[in-house]
Ligand SMILES: Nc1ncnc2c1ncn2[C@@H]1O[C@H](COP(=O)(O)OP(=O)(O)OP(=O)(O)O)[C@@H](O)[C@H]1O
């Protein structure tokens with residue numbers, strides 16, 4: 001019997017949180033947003049996080065993406081343990097390995113849709129693969145809106161730009 005490639009790919013872990021806790025604030029206003037969460041996100045799969053409003057979904061994603069600090073536990077992206085990284089390397093890892101669509105899309109209001117799309121590459125000083133960018137834009141149905149600013153886009157269009 002041959003080994004199925006999908007089986008071996010599915011076992012690789014893209015990101016992992018172990019015993020992760022995140023506490024906001026102190027004393028009476030303290031909020032335990034994550035309470036010892038352990039979860040694997042595997043390569044080549046979609047993972048949905050579901051739960052009531054305020055249960056910590058966004059907090060978990062922010063911590064696993066290296067966008068926010070956590071109180072205890074650990075987070076790994078691939079083989080890299082985030083707590084070992086200095087700010088500069090964390091920034092590089094986020095830029096190279098992580099795409100993030102925020103709940104509030106966080107587009108830059110003064111930039112056009114196109115400029116928002118290429119912003120991470122522009123900051124990194126890299127040239128975008130024009131064909132690939134065009135393919136993604138076509139796939140998302142944004143080609144007629146590239147010169148518009150975020151306030152001139154619908155919610156769905158802003159989401160797809162993000
Ligand atoms: N900066 C903050 N300071 C204090 N408490 C916070 C902060 N951000 C989030 N919280 C609290 O942490 C808890 C988890 O918030 P989070 O945004 O992760 O929830 P969520 O599951 O994404 O909710 P929703 O479905 O409404 O987006 C909530 O009780 C929230 O009020």
Ligand SMILES: [Mg+2]
Pocket residue numbers: 057058059103
């Ligand atoms: Mg949320």
